[in-house]
Amino acid sequence: MHRHEPWCDFRLFLRLCGALSIRIMAATGSAPRTIALDPPSGKGSVATQALLSAMLRADDQISQLIFSPGRPPQIEVSGQLVAVLAPGLEVLSADDTRRFASDLIGQNKRAITMLQEQGSCDVSFGLPGVARFRVNVFLQRGSCAVVMRVMPGTIPDFAWLGLPAHLGDVVKLRDGMVLVTGARGSGKSSILAALLDCINENRTCHILTIEDPIEFLYTHKRATIHQRELHSDAPSFPLALSAAMHQAPKVILISELRDHETMEMALEAAETGHLVLSSVNSVSAAKAVERIVNTFATTKQAATRSRLAKVLRYIICRKLVPRTDSSGRMAVAEILKGNSRVRESEEDNQAIQPVPEMPNEKSADGAQYFDVEIEKLVRAGVVDLTIALACATDPQQLQKRLAK
Numbered sequence: 001m002h003r004h005e006p007w008c009d010f011r012l013f014l015r016l017c018g019a020l021s022i023r024i025m026a027a028t029g030s031a032p033r034t035i036a037l038d039p040p041s042g043k044g045s046v047a048t049q050a051l052l053s054a055m056l057r058a059d060d061q062i063s064q065l066i067f068s069p070g071r072p073p074q075i076e077v078s079g080q081l082v083a084v085l086a087p088g089l090e091v092l093s094a095d096d097t098r099r100f101a102s103d104l105i106g107q108n109k110r111a112i113t114m115l116q117e118q119g120s121c122d123v124s125f126g127l128p129g130v131a132r133f134r135v136n137v138f139l140q141r142g143s144c145a146v147v148m149r150v151m152p153g154t155i156p157d158f159a160w161l162g163l164p165a166h167l168g169d170v171v172k173l174r175d176g177m178v179l180v181t182g183a184r185g186s187g188k189s190s191i192l193a194a195l196l197d198c199i200n201e202n203r204t205c206h207i208l209t210i211e212d213p214i215e216f217l218y219t220h221k222r223a224t225i226h227q228r229e230l231h232s233d234a235p236s237f238p239l240a241l242s243a244a245m246h247q248a249p250k251v252i253l254i255s256e257l258r259d260h261e262t263m264e265m266a267l268e269a270a271e272t273g274h275l276v277l278s279s280v281n282s283v284s285a286a287k288a289v290e291r292i293v294n295t296f297a298t299t300k301q302a303a304t305r306s307r308l309a310k311v312l313r314y315i316i317c318r319k320l321v322p323r324t325d326s327s328g329r330m331a332v333a334e335i336l337k338g339n340s341r342v343r344e345s346e347e348d349n350q351a352i353q354p355v356p357e358m359p360n361e362k363s364a365d366g367a368q369y370f371d372v373e374i375e376k377l378v379r380a381g382v383v384d385l386t387i388a389l390a391c392a393t394d395p396q397q398l399q400k401r402l403a404k
Contacts, residue, residue, distance in 0.1 A: 045103040067146040094143035101144040124213040162331030176313040177270040181288035188279040208249035237262040254278040260295040270311040285315040312338040
């Protein structure tokens with residue numbers, strides 16, 4: 001009896017052989033668009049790459065690809081899932097998603113072990129000249145599912161991300177911490193990449209990144225840059241940070257602050273003359289600080305606030321707000337700079353105030369606030385009032401200002 005081994009060489013991806021067209025079923029029920037794909041050849045991985053390329057051509061706003069048993073392949077466009085209908089793949093089977101997972105994982109033994117032992121794994125995957133992906137493969141109800149986040153093919157600049165040009169002042173920083181925060185999928189990795197590339201272009205220094213997984217590929221410019229990927233180049237964030245102290249970097253990028261030990265070591269690095277860039281999953285700048293502080297024991301939280309107050313240089317938070325014309329989402333950024341007001345709030349054990357006392361005042365240090373930026377978009381007719389209030393930090397105050 002034939003026994004199916006999911007992590008061996010797989011059969012030809014027969015369902016994708018021959019001329020293939022893909023129909024994108026719009027959520028509105030409008031007529032589907034058809035994309036012709038040249039006939040794929042070779043084994044399953046080649047056909048999988050051809051399918052991914054075709055899916056990416058469906059829309060220039062795709063953020064994720066999802067492969068789930070019992071559903072057709074799907075893309076996420078402006079926060080909405082859209083079905084992709086391909087001959088032979090109208091509904092994915094468990095074997096289909098297992099083959100996709102195998103093609104994406106390849107010979108990565110660490111990822112295979114993590115999937116078998118922990119039920120999920122993260123890998124990076126690239127289509128040369130097309131796109132890179134951050135891939136999560138996970139087990140559910142005894143089968144595989146795959147979520148692929150699309151990474152920009154090039155490192156985005158501040159304008160593309162909806163960020164002010166004055167953030168280029170990050171190159172002047174010689175120590176401290178720059179935090180990027182926001183919900184998952186809000187573009188934290190892209191912001192970190194833009195900041196790091198700015199430093200790479202303008203400073204002659206040693207940059208070290210610790211990432212899980214590597215998403216953007218950097219080249220040496222004025223700076224010398226080394227990228228370490230978790231599990232393949234280093235076993236953990238704390239051990240990689242400990243080793244970094246012997247590798248003489250001036251700038252350290254940590255893709256995410258996830259646990260207490262990593263946060264403690266990142267703080268120590270910022271306090272000892274390094275510039276540390278990292279991200280935290282939270283919905284606002286104030287929540288990012290709270291998340292870090294709350295990982296420490298109660299007896300150490302006051303001291304941690306004081307330490308953060310001294311090392312924080314910028315907190316950048318980004319939201320994606322749906323546009324009125326349904327053409328996509330608008331990036332809105334909150335930027336707090338480590339100044340006396342922020343330091344006093346932290347040292348006095350108070351939450352950072354997300355809105356200035358005078359909502360329309362211009363900040364001398366370049367700070368900007370969610371509700372002020374959202375108000376501008378509403379007045380310009382870019383964002384609907386209902387959506388604006390749902391996304392605002394203080395909906396009642398925003399509504400009062402808009403009523404004037």
